[in-house]
Amino acid sequence: MSITRPTSATIVAAACGLLAGAASLGSAELAAALWRPQSGPLPAVGSAFIDLTPGWLKDFAIRTFGENDKPVLLLGLMAAVAALAAVAGISAPRHPRPAVATLVGLGVVAALAARGRPGAGALDAAPSLLAAAVGALTLLLLRRAWLRAFTAPRPAHRPAGGPTPATGARTQPALPPETDRAETDRAGTGTDRVETGPATQAQTPRAADRRTLLLTGAATLGLATFSGGAGRVITGARDSAAGGAGLVLPRPADPAAPLPSGSDLRIAGLSPYTTPTADFYRVDTALIIPRVPHRDWRLRIHGLVDRPVELTFDDLLARPLAERDITLTCVSNEVGGPYAGHARWLGVDLAALLRQAGVRSGADQILSRSADGWTCATPVETVLDGRDALLAVGMNGQVLPPVHGFPARMIVPGLYGYVSATKWVTDLKLTRFADEPAYWTVRGWAERAPIKTxxxxxxxxxxxxxxxxxxxxxxxxxxxxxxxxxxxxxxxxxxxxxxxxxxxxxxxxxxxxxxxxxxxxxxxxxxxxxxxxxxxxxxxxxxxxxxxxxxxxxxxxxxxx
CATH class of the missing domain: 2.60.40.650 (Immunoglobulin-like)
Structure with missing residues (x-):
């Protein structure tokens, strides 16, 4: 026998690779949902890509795609995985080892990216390693079915290089087999020599083998759809439970004064004075919104303090809450850009929390950390100078939405968000700028960034x-x-x-x-x-x-x- 490679066979081989890639990602989605969604291959690689992105490329992405920059990145990663999977599928019949190595390599890269995320443990690499194993095994399974469907039987036995019985023409010597022994029994040499002569009945792929390939592909697609869908359902249920639905916040002990009459001119096309929560801008590095159940949330205040503090969400709500009108602005905002918005925030006095911990002399930085490991450096004096710095739990009269930092986020008026507005905050460490630079400071952005007029x-x-x-x-x-x-x-x-x-x-x-x-x-x-x-x-x-x-x-x- 010899492998025929008409255009249709190549397309089917590419589809086999895509199916193997889909099964790989589907299994990883389910495994990540059972452990931690951020540990999935695409979020892990995407987050690593964001971390390595130079400032000019970050600004370009925000200018070009706005708040869609993260979906665009994920779609780009999916397209890259699909392209590599298709190439692996096409090469698998002739070169199974490099094809399998391609899918395994993608999984290993993703596993390393997941393992390297801040706060990651050994189990964070598991979804990507599972994806590598599932992708490799599925590709080999589909390859076997492809070979059975698209390998033509050899003509009657004749010595290699001898004349054919009918024409006297000499045949090509057989090449070393590249398929396994079971496939060689059916596929002869297993080489990719394309038959150029007229097709004969003996060379026509068997309908039964094609049906087997079709059924195998359908089963693979079903498995990928089921596992990926189950992962989405589990993640969605977890997100819903962690989103603060049904939570009622206490009334503020220090409510904000009513907005001055005429503060909103209500001119068509003019940004409203108070930005609707659904329209409030979002700029952060999180590919997947961290979901922290408020009953599991903890805030730790430590470092250069006299009395380390740890608070639960109930502890936070038991404190007097203040309501303040504060406009936020992102440092990525170009001249005339959209990344500014106003809201009425509800939260705890952040300065009071620091004074409870007792800030030691020499501490000039609050290094805050979010649930996904992102860090932010805020000057201590800007929180203690009397401005309305908050640890916010509410926004525009409602519970803080997950996309804007639920269960709690920092708000420090007068500073750009990257040095003041940590979402999903779980840790405040009093330290020094010289000792521990934060996420964007390492990448060349200014340590202290007051908002410009x-x-x-x-x-x-x-x-x-x-x-x-x-x-x-x-x-x-x-x-x-x-x-x-x-x-x-x-x-x-x-x-x-x-x-x-x-x-x-x-x-x-x-x-x-x-x-x-x-x-x-x-x-x-x-x-x-x-x-x-x-x-x-x-x-x-x-x-x-x-x-x-x-x-x-x-x-x-x-x-x-």
Whole structure:
């Protein structure tokens, strides 16, 4: 016999590889669900990729994909695995060892990535190693079925190199077999010599063998679907139980004052003063949202302290809760970007927690750690200087959503999120900047990152086509912990015009602004700048977010007809 390789056979071989890859990932999904979802191969490799991503690539991903950057990364990893699995399937009939090694190698790489995550144990490598074993065994099983379906019987026995009985033509010498002995009994040499002569009845693959291959593939697909689906169901049930559903938070002992009348201008297209929770921006490194059941949650305060503290979630809720209006901003926000939002937060006074532990002299950093191992460095003085720093458990009158850090997260007004807003926080260590750098500090971002004065035009949108007449220009400005004192707008490089400012709740929140504009036909460029309460005005020169936040005037170009 000899292996025939028509186009259809190659496609089926690729499908066999894809099925082996699917079975591999499905089994890993189920194993990870039973242990820890973050230990699955795709999350583990994706998280390692994020850790190794240079700053410029991170900024590019956020600019290009926004909050979809993580789904795009996971889809990219799945596409890469699918491509390698298909190649392994195509090469398996002739080169089984390299094909199997490809799938095993993917599993081993994922296992190493999972084992290298912060706080990972030996069992975190198990889902990926299981994926390697399942992928290899499934590929060999499908390869055997493929060989039976696409291997043509040899013509009648004749000496190698001798003339054929019918034509006298000489045959090619047989090549060393690459299949196992059981396959050789059916497949002859097991080589991939393609028959180029007219097909004969003896060379037609048997229908029964093709049915066997089809059934084997269907069973593999069913197993992959079942295991992957079961893993999703288990993970979903666990996430639902850990999401705080049904939890009722105590009323604040120190409620926030009502928002000032007129703080929300309610102009169409203008960002609302309070950002709806569902619309609040999300920028973090977590491929899978950490789910920590609040009854299992613990917060440890230790390091350079006199009295280490450990709190449960019930301990936290038993303390007086404060309600505060605070606007957050991400350091990745480009000039005019969307990564700023305002919310009313409910939480425990973070400074009071530190004083309970007793901060020792020499401690200048709070090294906070999230449930997935991410670390954040916050200057101690910014929490103890009287600002409304919180360990938040609620957001906009509801339990803190998992995507925003449930059971608890840090909120320190006036600092960019990467040095102040740890989600899923489980550990606060008092230490020194010189001794223990945090996640983004190691990657070159600034140790101390106060939010820079910024402003944004929301209305009209860039490249809008507008009717001539009287229109409104509107937007938001922020300078957390200093406050915004003025916003100015200019048109086509002309004089600056003072915009009207809406009132704000406090210096830790943004302000809405608007300006009426008598529009003439033509193309126009609008620019905005803000001045904070210290008298500092935004500089005109644009600077990218790295290493401590973007600066520059936001501008839009519109066409008036």
């Amino acid at each position: 910024a402003s944004r035009i929301d209305v009209p949108k860039a490249f809008a086509r507008l009717p001539a007449g009287r229109l409104t220009v509107a937007g938001v400005a922020w300078a957390q912990h200093r406050g915004v004192d003025a916003v100015e707008v200019r048109i086509d490089g002309g004089p600056w015009h003072q915009a009207r400012l809406a009132p704000s709740a406090n210096a830790d929140t943004w302000r809405q602004w608007h300006l009426d504009w008598q529009v003439a036909p033509g193309e126009h460029r609008l620019e905005v700048r803000a001045t904070d309460a210290t008298g500092h005005t935004q500089p005109s020169q644009r600077v990218t977010p790295f290493p401590d936040g973007a600066t520059g005037w936001h501008s839009v170009v519109v066409t008036v007809r």
